[in-house]
Amino acid sequence: xxxxDLRKNTGLLLFWLGISLLALGLPWKLSISWIRIFAMIYLFxxxxxxxxxxxxxxxxxxxxxxxxxxxxxxxxTLLYLQAGxxxxxxxxxxxxxxxxxxxxIGWICYRSGLPHLSFALICLGFAHIGEIIALxxxxxxxxxxLVIRPAPGFVxxxxxxxTGYYYMGLIMAAFMVGLCWxxxxxxxxxxxxxIKHNETAASAIGIxxxxxxxxxxxxxxxxxxxxxxFYAQLVLYIDxxxxxxxxxxxxxxxxxxxxxxxxxxxxVVGTLLLMPVxxxxxxxxxxxxxxxxxxxxxxxxxLLTPHGLVPWFKNAFRKKAKDSSYSPG
Amino acid sequence: MVDTVIVLQAVMQGLMLGxxxxxxxxxxxxxxxxxxLLNFAHGDFMAMxxxxxxxxxxxxxxxxxxxxxxxxxxxxxxxxxxxxxxxxRVLKAELLMVVQLTLGMVFIIESTxxxxxxxxxxxVPNFLHAMKFTLGPLxxxxxxxxxxxxxxxxxxxxxxxxQKTDLGRQIRAIAQNKEAAALMGIHTGRIQMIVFAMGIAxxxxxxxxTTSILTMEPYMGLELTLFAFIxxxxxxxxxFLGTLLAGYLLGVADAMGSxxxxxxxxxxxxxxxxxxxxxxxxxxxxxxx
Numbered sequence: 001x002x003x004x005d006l007r008k009n010t011g012l013l014l015f016w017l018g019i020s021l022l023a024l025g026l027p028w029k030l031s032i033s034w035i036r037i038f039a040m041i042y043l044f045x046x047x048x049x050x051x052x053x054x055x056x057x058x059x060x061x062x063x064x065x066x067x068x069x070x071x072x073x074x075x076x077t078l079l080y081l082q083a084g085x086x087x088x089x090x091x092x093x094x095x096x097x098x099x100x101x102x103x104x105i106g107w108i109c110y111r112s113g114l115p116h117l118s119f120a121l122i123c124l125g126f127a128h129i130g131e132i133i134a135l136x137x138x139x140x141x142x143x144x145x146l147v148i149r150p151a152p153g154f155v156x157x158x159x160x161x162x163t164g165y166y167y168m169g170l171i172m173a174a175f176m177v178g179l180c181w182x183x184x185x186x187x188x189x190x191x192x193x194x195i196k197h198n199e200t201a202a203s204a205i206g207i208x209x210x211x212x213x214x215x216x217x218x219x220x221x222x223x224x225x226x227x228x229x230f231y232a233q234l235v236l237y238i239d240x241x242x243x244x245x246x247x248x249x250x251x252x253x254x255x256x257x258x259x260x261x262x263x264x265x266x267x268v269v270g271t272l273l274l275m276p277v278x279x280x281x282x283x284x285x286x287x288x289x290x291x292x293x294x295x296x297x298x299x300x301x302x303l304l305t306p307h308g309l310v311p312w313f314k315n316a317f318r319k320k321a322k323d324s325s326y327s328p329g
Numbered sequence: 330m331v332d333t334v335i336v337l338q339a340v341m342q343g344l345m346l347g348x349x350x351x352x353x354x355x356x357x358x359x360x361x362x363x364x365x366l367l368n369f370a371h372g373d374f375m376a377m378x379x380x381x382x383x384x385x386x387x388x389x390x391x392x393x394x395x396x397x398x399x400x401x402x403x404x405x406x407x408x409x410x411x412x413x414x415x416x417x418r419v420l421k422a423e424l425l426m427v428v429q430l431t432l433g434m435v436f437i438i439e440s441t442x443x444x445x446x447x448x449x450x451x452x453v454p455n456f457l458h459a460m461k462f463t464l465g466p467l468x469x470x471x472x473x474x475x476x477x478x479x480x481x482x483x484x485x486x487x488x489x490x491x492q493k494t495d496l497g498r499q500i501r502a503i504a505q506n507k508e509a510a511a512l513m514g515i516h517t518g519r520i521q522m523i524v525f526a527m528g529i530a531x532x533x534x535x536x537x538x539t540t541s542i543l544t545m546e547p548y549m550g551l552e553l554t555l556f557a558f559i560x561x562x563x564x565x566x567x568x569f570l571g572t573l574l575a576g577y578l579l580g581v582a583d584a585m586g587s588x589x590x591x592x593x594x595x596x597x598x599x600x601x602x603x604x605x606x607x608x609x610x611x612x613x614x615x616x617x618x
Contacts, residue, residue: 061425112611116424117367118562122607124555125600132593250432257429288444295436299415302430306422 023170027163035162039234041275042169047227047248048255048267049176054220055253056262057189058213059196061120063249064105066127068098068221070134070244072228077146077238078139080156087157091229098225099218106217110210127246134240145239148232157233165234172230173268176223181264183219192216196262258301260308269309274298334466335588343584344577345473346542348480349535351576353553354560355487355569356528362504362567363524366416366427370434372553374529378404378536379453379545380442386453386540393455394475397537401530408529412522435551442547453540472541479538483531484573491569500524504567559603565613574614579603 027035047065055062075097076090105126109119134140152158159165183189191212194202203209232238242248252267259270277297281290305312353375360366378400382393411434419427457471491497499520502510511517543549560579564571579599586598 055425061428108608112608114607114611115566117558117566118607118611121555121558121562122604125559125604128555128600129597129604132597135593253425254429254432257426261423261425286444288440291436291440292444295433295440298433298436299430302422302426302433303415303418306419306426308426 027166032162035166036234037275037279039162039165039169041271042166042173043227043230043234044252044255044275045173045268045271046169046176047224048252048259048271049173049180049264050220050223050227051249051252052256052262052267053180053183053192054213054216056256056266057184057196058192058216059116059262060213061116061123062217062220063120063123063127063246064102064217064221065224065249065252066244066246067101067105067130068224069228069231069248070130070240071098071101072225073232073238073243074134074140074146074228075225076229077148077232080148081146086155087229087233088155091157091226094229095222095225098221098228102217102221103214106214107210110213124246127244127249131240131244131246134244141239143240145237145242148236150236157229158236165230168230169234172227177264177268179219179223180267184264188212188215193262254298256308258298258309260310260312263308263310266308266310273309338467339584339588340581341467341469342473343581345469345477345480345580346539346583347577347580348477348484349539349576350556350560350579351484351573352480352531352535353557354564354572354576355484356531357557357561358564358567358569358572359491359500359524360528361561363500364416364420364521365424366420366525367424367431367558368528369428369431369554370438370550371431371528371532371557372555373435373438373550374404374407375532375536375553376442376545376547376550377438378533379540379543380446382537382540383446383451383453383545393453393537393540394457397534400533400537402533404533405526405530408526409522411529412525416525417518417522439547439550446547448547450544450546452542452544455541458541472538476538476542480535483534484576487531488569488573496520496523556599559599563603563606563613565615568613568615571613571615578614 026038030038047069051062051065054060072091072094075094076087079085079090079093080087105123109122114122135143140146150158152160159168191202191207194205194207195209195213199209228243232243235242255270255274256267257270258274259266259268274294274297278290278294281293284290285293301309353371357368357371360368381400381403382396385391385396385399386393415430415434416427419430455472455475457475460471462469462471462474489497491500499510499515502513502515503517503520507517556579560572560575563579564573564575579602582599582602586595589595590598
C-alpha cells in the first residue's frame with residue numbers, strides 16, 4: 001500500500017464516519033414529523049434496495065412486491081391482533097409466506113420463459129388480484145383495514161418515541177445496502193448480471209437461470225415482507241390501498257431508476273433525493289401542484305442522466321481522474 | 330340461473346366496449362412495434378381527451394361527437410411535441426427508464442386534471458345517448474352502437490392502412506428491421522414520430538366516443554393503460570389483428586365479470602383471464618409478429 005492509497009483510504013474512512021455520525025445524530029436536530037419522514041425514507045431505501053436485487057441486478061420488470069409487502073404487513077398484524085403473537089415473530093412468518101408466494105408465482109412464470117413485458121404485466125395482474133383479495137376478505141378487515149392499538153413495548157415492536165422507529169429503519173436500510181453490496185460481489189450477483197445481459201447465453205454456459213432468478217426473488221420477497229411489518233408497526237394501521245399498493249412498488253422502481261438500476265448506491269441516492277423533495281414540495285405547494293413539480297423533476301433527471309445518477313457520477317469522477325496528471329502503472 | 334337474454338345483452342355490451350379497447354391497444358401496439366417505447370401515460374392522454382369534451386360541453390354545450398374534431402388534431406399535435414421533446418431523447422436508454430419517464434408524465438397529467446376538474450365522477454351525454462335501439466329481445470343505446478361501429482370501423486381502416494398503403498408498408502418495414510428500413514430510404518425518424526402521434530390521436534377519438542359510457546375521474550388513466558397493455562400482450566406483442574381481437578375478448582370478459590361475479594371480484598375477471606391465457610398460450614391469441 002503506497003502513500004496515495006493510504007491517503008485515499010483515510011479519506012474514504014473519514015467520509016463514511018461523517019455520514020454515519022450524521023445519520024446517527026440527525027434525530028437531535030429534526031422535528032418529530034421529520035424524524036417520522038426519515039423513518040419512512042429509510043424504509044423505502046430498504047424496499048428499493050430489495051427490489052433492486054431482482055429488478056436491477058437480474059433486470060426483471062418485477063411488480064410482485066405489493067404482494068410481498070402485503071404478506072408481511074397482514075401476517076404480522078393478524079397474528080398480533082388475533083393471537084397476541086409478537087410482531088417480531090410475525091415478521092419472520094410473513095417473510096416465509098412471501099417467499100412461498102414468490103416461489104409459486106415465479107416458478108410458473110420463469111418456466112414458461114415469458115418475455116420481459118408479458119412478465120411485467122402478469123406481475124401487475126397478480127398485484128391487482130392481491131389488492132382485490134385484501135379488499136374482499138373479511139378476515140383482513142376489507143376496505144376498512146386493520147388498526148393496531150398503541151401499546152408501547154419492545155415485544156410489541158412499538159417504540160415510546162418516534163426516534164426508535166428512526167433507528168430501526170436506519171439499521172434495516174444499512175443492513176439491506178450491505179446485503180446488496182455482498183450479493184453484488186458474490187457468485188449469485190455475477191450469475192444475475194449474466195442473466196440480465198443475455199439469458200440464452202447465460203443458460204448456454206450452464207447457469208440454471210430459473211433457479212438463480214427464484215433465489216434472488218425469494219431473498220427480495222423475504223426482506224420486502226419484513227419491511228411490510230415495519231410499515232404496519234410504524235403507521236399502526238393497514239388497509240389494502242396502503243399495504244398492497246402498486247403505487248409503492250412504482251415509487252421503489254422510480255427511486256432505483258433515478259439512482260441507477262443494479263448499482264448498490266442507486267436506490268439510496270434516488271430515495272434520499274426524491275423523497276425529501278416530494279415532502280418539501282408537499283409542505284410548500286398546494287396539493288396537486290406538488291405532484292406536477294415532482295413529475296417535472298423526475299422527467300428532467302431522466303433526460304439529463306438516462307442511466308441514473310450513480311453511474312453518471314462515477315463516469316464524471318473517472319473522467320476527472322483521467323484528466324489529472326496522475327496516470328496509472 | 331341467469332337469463333340467456335341477459336347474458337347475450339352483456340356479451341353485446343362487451344363487444345361494443347371491446348371495439349374501443351382494441352383501438353386503444355392498437356395505438357400501443359403500433360408505437361411499440363415501431364419505436365420500442367412503452368408509454369404508461371397512454372391512458373392519461375385518453376383521459377385528457379375526455380376532459381376536453383367535458384369542458385367544451387360544460388361551457389359551450391358542444392356535443393362530444395363534435396368535440397372530436399378538435400380533440401383528434403389537438404392530441405396528434407401533442408403527440409408530436411411529446412415525442413420530439415421527450416421520447417426521441419431516451420430511445421436508446423433502458424426500457425424501465427423510459428417507463429419511469431412516462432410515469433413522470435402520469436403525475437403531471439393526473440394532477441393537472443385534478444386541479445382543473447376536481448376528483449368528482451363525471452360523464453358527458455351525447456345526442457345519441459337517449460336513443461334506444463332494439464333487436465329482438467336485445468336493446469342498446471345509440472352511443473354504444475356508435476362506439477361499436479366507429480371504433481370497429483377505424484380499427485379496420487387502420488389495419489387496412491397498415492397492410493395496403495405505402496405508409497403501412499413503411500411502418501411494417503421499420504417494425505421488422507429498423508436499420509434495413511433506413512437503408513432502403515425510409516425516413517425512420519419521421520415515421521416513428523407520425524406513428525406515435527397517430528397512437529395518441531386515436532385516443533382523442535376513443536375518448537370522445539366514450540364520454541357517455543365510461544365514468545371519468547382524474548386517476549382513470551393508469552387503469553386504462555393497464556387494460557391497453559393487457560390487450561397488447563394478449564393479442565401477441567406487435568400483432569395488429571390479434572390486438573383488435575383481444576380488445577373484443579377483454580371487453581366481453583369485463584362484461585361477464587360484472588354480470589356473474591360483480592363488485593371488486595368481478596373487476597378481477599379480465600386480469601384472471603389474462604394471467605391464465607399468458608400461462609397457457611404465452612405467445613398471445615394469434616402469436617407474436
